[in-house]
Amino acid sequence: MTETPAQPAPSIPAAPPVAKRVPHRREHHGDVVIDPYEWLRDKQSEEVLQHLRAENAYADARMAHLQPLRERIVAEIKGRVRETDMGIPVREGDWWYYGRTVEGLQYAIQCRVPAAPIDPANPADPAVWTPPPPLDDPAQPREGEQVILDANVEAEGHEFFSLGSLDLTPDGRFMLYATDVEGDERYTLRIRDLVTGENLPDVIDETAAGAFFSPDGRFVFYCTVDDSWRPDTVWRHEVGGTGDDVQVFHEPNEAFWVGAGLTRSMRFLLIESSSSITSEVRYLDAHDPEGEFTVVRPRVEGVEYDVEHAVIDGRDLWLITHNDAAPDFQIDAVPIGADAALEPPVTLVPHVAGRRVEGVDAFERFLVLDTRREGLPRTAIARLAPGIREHDLTFTELQVGEGLISIGASGNPEWRQPMLRVGWTSFIEPATVANHVVETGEFIVLKRQPVLGGYDPADYAERRDWAVADDGTRIPLSLVWKRGLAPALDGAGGGDGGGASASLEPSPLLLYGYGSYEASMDPGFSIPRLSLLDRGVVFAIAHVRGGGELGRAWYEQGKLARKTNTFTDFVASARHLVEAGITAPDRLVAEGGSAGGLLMGAVANLAPELFAGILADVPFVDPLTSILMPELPLTVIEWDEWGDPLHDAEVYAYIKGYAPYENVREQPYPRILAVTSLNDTRVLYVEPAKWVARLREVGADVLLRCEMEAGHGGVSGRYSAWNQRAIELAWMLDVLGRADTAP
Numbered sequence: 237m238t239e240t241p242a243q244p245a246p247s248i249p250a251a252p253p254v255a256k257r258v259p260h261r262r263e264h265h266g267d268v269v270i271d272p273y274e275w276l277r278d279k280q281s282e283e284v285l286q287h288l289r290a291e292n293a294y295a296d297a298r299m300a301h302l303q304p305l306r307e308r309i310v311a312e313i314k315g316r317v318r319e320t321d322m323g324i325p326v327r328e329g330d331w332w333y334y335g336r337t338v339e340g341l342q343y344a345i346q347c348r349v350p351a352a353p354i355d356p357a358n359p360a361d362p363a364v365w366t367p368p369p370p371l372d373d374p375a376q377p378r379e380g381e382q383v384i385l386d387a388n389v390e391a392e393g394h395e396f397f398s399l400g401s402l403d404l405t406p407d408g409r410f411m412l413y414a415t416d417v418e419g420d421e422r423y424t425l426r427i428r429d430l431v432t433g434e435n436l437p438d439v440i441d442e443t444a445a446g447a448f449f450s451p452d453g454r455f456v457f458y459c460t461v462d463d464s465w466r467p468d469t470v471w472r473h474e475v476g477g478t479g480d481d482v483q484v485f486h487e488p489n490e491a492f493w494v495g496a497g498l499t500r501s502m503r504f505l506l507i508e509s510s511s512s513i514t515s516e517v518r519y520l521d522a523h524d525p526e527g528e529f530t531v532v533r534p535r536v537e538g539v540e541y542d543v544e545h546a547v548i549d550g551r552d553l554w555l556i557t558h559n560d561a562a563p564d565f566q567i568d569a570v571p572i573g574a575d576a577a578l579e580p581p582v583t584l585v586p587h588v589a590g591r592r593v594e595g596v597d598a599f600e601r602f603l604v605l606d607t608r609r610e611g612l613p614r615t616a617i618a619r620l621a622p623g624i625r626e627h628d629l630t631f632t633e634l635q636v637g638e639g640l641i642s643i644g645a646s647g648n649p650e651w652r653q654p655m656l657r658v659g660w661t662s663f664i665e666p667a668t669v670a671n672h673v674v675e676t677g678e679f680i681v682l683k684r685q686p687v688l689g690g691y692d693p694a695d696y697a698e699r700r701d702w703a704v705a706d707d708g709t710r711i712p713l714s715l716v717w718k719r720g721l722a723p724a725l726d727g728a729g730g731g732d733g734g735g736a737s738a739s740l741e742p743s744p745l746l747l748y749g750y751g752s753y754e755a756s757m758d759p760g761f762s763i764p765r766l767s768l769l770d771r772g773v774v775f776a777i778a779h780v781r782g783g784g785e786l787g788r789a790w791y792e793q794g795k796l797a798r799k800t801n802t803f804t805d806f807v808a809s810a811r812h813l814v815e816a817g818i819t820a821p822d823r824l825v826a827e828g829g830s831a832g833g834l835l836m837g838a839v840a841n842l843a844p845e846l847f848a849g850i851l852a853d854v855p856f857v858d859p860l861t862s863i864l865m866p867e868l869p870l871t872v873i874e875w876d877e878w879g880d881p882l883h884d885a886e887v888y889a890y891i892k893g894y895a896p897y898e899n900v901r902e903q904p905y906p907r908i909l910a911v912t913s914l915n916d917t918r919v920l921y922v923e924p925a926k927w928v929a930r931l932r933e934v935g936a937d938v939l940l941r942c943e944m945e946a947g948h949g950g951v952s953g954r955y956s957a958w959n960q961r962a963i964e965l966a967w968m969l970d971v972l973g974r975a976d977t978a979p
Contacts (some may be wrong), residue, residue, distance in 0.1 A: 252938075253290040255929040264864060265885035267892070271861070273926040279914070288914065288925065291940040295909075298939055302966040305975055309767045309962040312979065316763045318686045322374045324669055325367040326647045326657070327351055331408050332367060333384075336374065342953030343387030343397065348408075349380045360601070360654035362673065367682065384411055384430055391417075395945035396915075396952045400445035401425065405453035406502070410436075410475065412447055412456055419915035419947025421445070421465070425458060427475060436476055446495055449475075450525040451502040457484065457525075459494055465869035465917045467494045470507055472525070485509075485518065485529065490872040498522065499545040500598065501651045503552070505529070508542065512753075512876035515540045519572075532556070545572070546598035548626050555584060555596050555603070562587035563788045567596050567605075569626040582626045592787040597645065600652050602674045604645050605631045611700075611712050611785040613758055615643050615658065619674060634672065636660045636679070640698050640714060640759040661685075662759045663716035663775070664696040687763060695719055696769060697726075698759070703778070703805075703812035709793075711805050712779040712786070713812070714759060717743070721772035724817045744972035745774040745819035747810055751782035751802035752831035753877060754791035764961045770979035773972060774818065778809035780835070796879050797887075800894050803838040810839075810846045822848050825968050829853030830919055830948070833910075837896025837927060840905055847906040849971035851964055854912050854948055857896040858923040860888070869917045897927050905936035909967050913946035939967075 257272035278284050319339035325332035332351050335344040352364045368378065391397035400423040401414035411430055414423035425440040425447055440458065444467040447458035455474055459467040470485040484507070487494045491511045498505055499522075507518045507529055516535035520527050532543055532554060541558035552572040559565045568581035585593055585605060592608040605616040616631035636643055636658075643660040647669075654674060661667040666685035673680065701713040717725050723740040746768060750757055757777050765775055779785040782794025782802040794802040810826070813819050826847050828836045833855020840850050856862075864882050866872050879887035892898050908931065910924040921942055928940040941963070943951055951960050969975045 252294050252932060253287060254932065255287060255925075262861070262864075264881070265888050267888070269898075271926075273929045274861070276925045276929070277920070277922040279921075285944075288921070288940075288942045288944070291925070291928070292942060292944075295939040295941045299963070299967060299970075302963075302970055302975065305966040305969065306959070306962045309764075309965050310958055312767050312770075313764050313958045313962070316687050316689050316691065316766065318374070318688060320375045321686070322371065322378075324647070324657075324682050325349070326649065327365060327367070327653070328404065328649045329406050329408050333404075336377075337954070338375070341388045342955055343391055345383055345387070346385040346402070347377070347381050347383050349378050349382070354652070359652055360675075362654065365653055365655050366671070366680070370683065382430070384428070385413055390415055391953070396947070398947070398949075398952055401443075401447040401458075403448045404430075405449050406451055407453065410449070410453060412449065414443055414445065414447055414458075416947070419913060419945065419949075419952075420917050421947060422461065425456070427456070438473065438476065440473060440481075446497070448496070448498055450505070451498070451522045452525065455525050457496050457505065459496060462490075464490070464867060464871065466490065466873060468492075470494060470496045482526075490866070491876065493873055500649065501545050501547070501600075504545055506543065509535075510540070511873060513538050513540065515542065517541065517543050519543070536560070542595065544596050544598050546603065547600070548620060548629075549622075549624060553626065555598060556581070557593060557595050559788070563792075564589055564591060565593035565788070567593060584626055584629060585631070590787050592784065597648070599648070599650075599656075601654060602656070603629065603631070604656060606644065608756065608784065608787070611756075611779060612640065613642055613644060613756070615645060617656065617672070617674060634658065636668075637662075637665075640700060641665075642758040642760060655680075657682075661761045663698040663714065663761065664693045666691075666693075666761045685761065691766070699725075701812075701816075703809040705801070705805050705808045707801075709781070709801075709805070711781075711809050711812075713809055714757075714777045714779065715774060715818075716765075716769065716776075717774040718769045718772070721769075722774050722818075724819075725774065740817060742814075742817055742820040742823055743772060743774045744823040744974055745776060745813060745825070746968060747776045747778055747806075747813065747824060747826050748832075749778045749780055749802075749806045749809075749826070749828045749835050750830075750832040751778075751780040751794055751806070751835055753782075754784035754788070756784040764958065764965065767962075767965055767979060768968070771969060771974045771977045773969070773974060776809075776813065778806050780805035780809070795877055797890060799878065799890075800838075802835055803842055803894065806835055806839050807843045807846065810843070814846065821846050823972055825849040825851065825971055827851040827853070827968075829855070831856050833857060833919070833924075834859060834896065838894055838899075840908065841896060841899045841901070844903060844905045849907040849909070849968065851968065852908065852910045852924065853964075854916055854919045854950075855896075855910060855924050855927070856919045857910075857927040860891045860895040860898055862920070862923065863891065864888075868920070897923070897930055900927070900930045900934060900936075902934050905931060905934070905938070907971050908936060908938040909964070910938065910940045911943075911950070911964070912940070913943040913948065913950060915946060916948045918948040 258275040260271045260274035262269045322336040323334045325334040331348040333348045394417040396419045398416040404411045411428045414425040423443045425443045427436045427438045444459040462468045472482045487509045492509045496507045505520045517532045518529035520529045539560045544555040553569045556568045566587040567585035569584045570581045594606040597604040603618045607614045616633040618629045618631045647657040655671040659669045668684045671680040698716040703711040722743040727740045833852040836852040837857040881888035912921045912924045931938045
């Protein structure tokens, strides 16, 4: 297929909003900055809201010609999704729990049906652990179904809705759930009696996500946040009680974030207090929920750890995943309680450089190990046979296919279960979910993500490629395309990373990047992405430093005083794709969100000539201003990731040297679309609003869309999310010259 290169931006139908300039003086370390757009921070100002509405109106006018394309893309997404569907039931206690969706409804409906009782003489009977089979007609409820939470009902009357916590007592009698109808991630917690279907009088406002019941069902443990949105306090609430809730733990250090939970065995309550580089865990016997918590290991700066309760050969053990003298982490087993001081730790999983150990899950009969190697996640399993000790455990890696495969375990709440629920996917293979029978090694496929409309993975291809950074570091790239529509890749003769033929026509390409917080951008299937691939657009991910794909060192090389490696790696990846003939600058769009939005702002300043367009989603583009303000949400916690410019002049100068807002200058910029949300508490809307105003000063063609009823994750509801993504995809296709291309 032959296409013309990307076309120039269409004529502007209306003048863009011009933010007024109000000098705001900021001085740190002898450096004086006059910021003319800081006034946009006042969220309560009607003038600010009017400016954001004007930006939305301008963006809508500029993209009005794309309305038919947006509608086609939404129709394509809907045409591939089974809108009325049922999730795979998960056994918890005496019930099978699952969600189902109904065509035309935005949100899932949470349901349950009774499960067969477990025979104490044969608790591992596969029959009682095998979920009910899929229904021929998913529009019909299962026999005996009970709806426990219909999010569509809860969301009535609200523009935004998010479910933050959902937990049930072990006997299945009571359910707690927490909802956010603003997008600011502050949840209202309620408790429902599932026998009567009525809510109890208990209502707790301003909670964080992650509330749960004690195993006896008498108490709810939940967290609250401080003025900067940091979860800092754990509380105990008596179900149905009228007294004041009890403060269980408070973390005064502003660099630490608090969370609480229950071990899978239901033997221990846990409270974890952690910064980006240090952690500390407390535990309490769950039979005594009103008791005092005990520290597992006192915090040591720079040492991260978490714990999992296991029973091996009749002994209660902590399995501790830590990085003490083990940069890529190892797992030690230590006795719980009084015996801990008497026996030295046993190394269960030793440290191996380049193999990132991400954690271990314990069940009554087996352990599950999650690691990362060669840029891909791995899952392994070890059986716990009678008489075996931790010294003798052997983990066997689960094999589900070759290529760029992501695998992981999820939906495994029960301590006694003899099977492990696992899922796997790739860029071209829809997600498959199966039960792995630990005793036999068998995989029982439960469901493969339905993709309607005749989708065939054989029509698409994926491969790993490598770019070379300025310092010689090899940067992994993941590529996926539709066969026959990307001549340079189809003619490359395989996936050995050898590059494409420069004589073949370059393809339009979307290059995605993130590169922060050790987050890994793993292979995964996306139905909306097909609307790009089917129009001949190649999708690529640059796995830049600052992410976690290649172990802890990969992360360390892209944070703090080496943060700029993230940006130059992305630029090197774009140049590689151009020099290999896979794409060309007038056919290349970059995308990133949140910290990846910082990446977008940085590369727009560094190498604008490489890109035809840049999509920045909830972008962290004014990091210096934000990190200088400890009163803002999450700022102090972020100092471990970015550095502390408030107290360190060198850090201040370094961040100022790459901060996108600080470094906008007179030069040609690609077309830019910035997307934000008014109620985002992680990256405030003011950052992209200021950035866009500054870009307009230098003549950049930039649009800002601000969701007025949403948070960091954007709009809520699946249809709203599809429409939002269709807006972004239509804009990309317009930039790439493919707006008129039929799939």
